[in-house]
Amino acid sequence: MNKRRIYPQWFLFAPVALYVLFFLLPGLLGVFYAFTDWTVRSAGDVHFVGLQNFIDLFTSTNVHYAQGIVNTLRFTLISNIVKLIPALLLAVLLSENLRGRNVYRTILYMPSILPFLIIGLVFNSILTFNGLLNNILDAVGLENWQQKWLSDPNIVWGSIYAVDAWRGIGYVMTIFLAGINAIPRSYYEAAEIDGANFWQRLMHITLPMISGAITINLVFGITYGLKVFDIVYVLTNGGPGRATEVITTYSYQLYAQGKYAMSTAMNTILLVFTLVAGVFIVRMMAKREVQQ
Amino acid sequence: MTVRSHSTNRNRRVLPWRRYLRTALTQLLCIILCLMVLIPFYLVIVNSFKTKGEAARMNAFLPTEWHFENYAEVVKKGKLVQGFLNSLLYAGGSSLIGVLLSAMAAFVLCRKRTRWNNFMFYFILCGLFFPVNYVTLIQVLNGFGINNTRLGLVLVYTATMVPFCVFVIRNFVLTVPVELDEAAVLDGVRPLGLFFRIAAPMLRPAMITCFLLQFMGVWSDFLTPLYIISSSKLWPMNLAVYNFFGKYQSYWNLVFADIMLTILPVVILYLIGQRQIISGMTSGAVKE
Numbered sequence: 001m002n003k004r005r006i007y008p009q010w011f012l013f014a015p016v017a018l019y020v021l022f023f024l025l026p027g028l029l030g031v032f033y034a035f036t037d038w039t040v041r042s043a044g045d046v047h048f049v050g051l052q053n054f055i056d057l058f059t060s061t062n063v064h065y066a067q068g069i070v071n072t073l074r075f076t077l078i079s080n081i082v083k084l085i086p087a088l089l090l091a092v093l094l095s096e097n098l099r100g101r102n103v104y105r106t107i108l109y110m111p112s113i114l115p116f117l118i119i120g121l122v123f124n125s126i127l128t129f130n131g132l133l134n135n136i137l138d139a140v141g142l143e144n145w146q147q148k149w150l151s152d153p154n155i156v157w158g159s160i161y162a163v164d165a166w167r168g169i170g171y172v173m174t175i176f177l178a179g180i181n182a183i184p185r186s187y188y189e190a191a192e193i194d195g196a197n198f199w200q201r202l203m204h205i206t207l208p209m210i211s212g213a214i215t216i217n218l219v220f221g222i223t224y225g226l227k228v229f230d231i232v233y234v235l236t237n238g239g240p241g242r243a244t245e246v247i248t249t250y251s252y253q254l255y256a257q258g259k260y261a262m263s264t265a266m267n268t269i270l271l272v273f274t275l276v277a278g279v280f281i282v283r284m285m286a287k288r289e290v291q292q
Numbered sequence: 293m294t295v296r297s298h299s300t301n302r303n304r305r306v307l308p309w310r311r312y313l314r315t316a317l318t319q320l321l322c323i324i325l326c327l328m329v330l331i332p333f334y335l336v337i338v339n340s341f342k343t344k345g346e347a348a349r350m351n352a353f354l355p356t357e358w359h360f361e362n363y364a365e366v367v368k369k370g371k372l373v374q375g376f377l378n379s380l381l382y383a384g385g386s387s388l389i390g391v392l393l394s395a396m397a398a399f400v401l402c403r404k405r406t407r408w409n410n411f412m413f414y415f416i417l418c419g420l421f422f423p424v425n426y427v428t429l430i431q432v433l434n435g436f437g438i439n440n441t442r443l444g445l446v447l448v449y450t451a452t453m454v455p456f457c458v459f460v461i462r463n464f465v466l467t468v469p470v471e472l473d474e475a476a477v478l479d480g481v482r483p484l485g486l487f488f489r490i491a492a493p494m495l496r497p498a499m500i501t502c503f504l505l506q507f508m509g510v511w512s513d514f515l516t517p518l519y520i521i522s523s524s525k526l527w528p529m530n531l532a533v534y535n536f537f538g539k540y541q542s543y544w545n546l547v548f549a550d551i552m553l554t555i556l557p558v559v560i561l562y563l564i565g566q567r568q569i570i571s572g573m574t575s576g577a578v579k580e
Contacts, residue, residue, distance in 0.1 A: 006403070006477050007404040019455070022433075029425070093318050104326055105570075109566070110329065117514045117534055125339075135349075135350050166329070227423050230515065234514075248423075260427050264427050278418060
C-alpha cells in the first residue's frame with residue numbers, strides 16, 4: 001500500500017515549524033549572540049567579540065558566576081540522590097499489598113502538580129525565621145533546634161533540597177512503582193524459596209527489572225536539575241548573599257540588567273550541559289529501540 | 293539443600309509476627325509521609341481565614357474568627373479573574389493545539405518510518421533536554437510582532453510541548469494495529485479522515501494524558517511569562533500571585549487565600565484525572 005498517500009508528510013509541518021521557530025531558533029540565535037557584545041543599548045549595532053563573554057563569566061571577581069555553575073551541577077547531583085533513593089525504597093514498600101496504598105499514592109504524588117511558585121511561597125512562610133516551623137519548634141520546647149532555614153548559608157541548601165524532595169519524591173516514586181508493578185510476582189516467589197533476603201531481591205530482581213523507570217527518572221531528574229529556576233528564585237532569590245545562585249537565576253539577572261549577550265552566554269553553557277546529557281540519554285534509548 | 297529448607301521453615305514460623313510488625317511500621321511510615329505532604333496545605337487553608345494580625349503570628353491553630361471575606365478581597369485586589377481567564381486561555385489553548393498537532397506528527401512518524409522520519413523523531417526529541425533561551429526568544433517574537441501578546445505566549449507553549457507529546461503519543465501509536473488504517477483506506481477514507489475518525493479515537497487515552505499534563509504544566513509555569521509578558525493585563529494567575537505577594541507581603545492571610553484560589557483548579561483537575569495522569573506519566577516506565 002502506498003504509505004506516502006496514507007500518511008501525508010504535511011502532518012509534520014505545523015508542529016515542526018512551531019518547534020523550530022519558537023524553540024530551536026532562539027537556542028541557535030542564543031549561541032550566536034553569546035559571542036557578541038549585544039546589550040540593551042546596542043540597538044541593532046552588535047559586534048563579534050569572540051570568547052570575551054565566557055572569559056568575563058569565569059573571571060568576574062565581584063559576581064562569582066562560576067560558582068553558580070558549580071551550584072547548578074551540585075544541585076543536579078544531590079537533589080536527584082535525595083529523591084531517587086528514598087523514592088525507590090518507598091515504592092518497594094508500597095508495591096506490596098498494602099491497605100490504602102492508592103490513597104497514599106494519590107496524596108504523595110499531589111505536590112508535583114503544584115506550581116513551584118506556590119510551593120516556594122508556602123515554604124517561604126514556613127521556613128522564615130518567624131515562620132511556622134520555628135514557631136512550632138518553640139511551642140513544643142525545641143527552641144535550640146530553631147534555625148535560620150533560608151538565611152544561614154550553611155543551612156539554606158539543605159532547606160532547598162528538602163523542599164525539592166517534598167515536591168518530587170511522590171512523582172519519582174510513582175514512576176518506580178509502575179515499573180515494579182510490572183515485574184511478575186513469580187520472580188519474587190522463586191527468590192523467596194531460594195531464601196533471598198530483602199536486599200538480595202532488591203539488587204538482583206527489582207533494580208535490573210525497572211531499568212526503564214530508572215532511565216525515565218534520570219532523564220527528567222537531570223534535565224530538571226540543570227534547568228532549575230523557580231524553586232530557587234522564589235525560596236531564596238539566590239541569597240543569602242549569592243550562596244544559592246544557579247545558572248538560570250544568573251541568566252535572568254543578566255537579562256534584567258540589560259547584559260543580553262552575557263545572559264545568552266550563560267544560557268549557552270547550560271545548553272552544552274544539557275546537550276551532553278541529552279546525547280548520552282538519546283543514544284541509550286536508541287540502542288534499546290534497536291534491541292527490541 | 294537441607295540447610296536451606298530448614299531456614300525457610302524457620303522463616304515461615306516467624307513470619308506472621310514479623311509480617312504484622314512490618315505492615316504496621318509501613319503503614320505508620322506512609323501516614324507520617326502523607327501528613328508531611330498535607331500539613332502545608334492545612335497551614336495555608338487555616339491561615340487564609342485569619343485576620344492579618346493573627347496570620348502574621350504564623351501558627352497552626354484554627355482561626356478565632358473565620359474571615360471568609362478574605363477571598364472576596366483577594367479576587368478584587370489580585371486581578372484574579374483576569375489572571376484566571378488568561379491562565380485558562382494559555383493552558384487550554386496551547387495544550388489543545390499542541391496535543392492535536394503532536395498526535396498528527398507522532399502518527400506519521402510512527403507509521404511511516406523512513407530514514408528522514410526517524411531523524412525527525414530524534415530531532416524533535418532533542419527538545420526534551422534543551423533549555424529555552426528566553427532572551428533570543430523575545431527577539432524572535434518581536435520579529436513576528438507577537439512579543440508580549442496572548443498569541444505569542446500560546447505559540448511558545450505549544451512549541452515547547454511538542455517534544456514531550458510526540459514522544460508519549462508515538463509510543464502509544466505502536467499499540468494501535470496497522471490493519472485498522474489499511475481497512476479504512478480500502479474503504480476510501482482520506483488521510484485527514486483516517487487520522488480524525490480512525491486513529492484519534494484510538495489514541496485518545498494518550499492524548500488526554502498529554503493534555504492534562506501539559507495543561508497543568510502551563511498552569512504552573514512561571515519563567516516564560518516572567519520573561520515575555522510585561523503588561524499586567526496579560527498576566528497568568530501565577531504572575532498575578534507573585535506580584536500580589538510583592539505588594540501585600542505582610543498580609544499573609546490574603547497571600548494564602550490567593551494561593552488557595554490558584555491551586556484549586558489544578559488540584560481539582562488532578563483529583564478528577566489522576567488515573568490518566570499517572571498512567572501516562574508511567575507508560576514509558578513499564579513499556580520496556
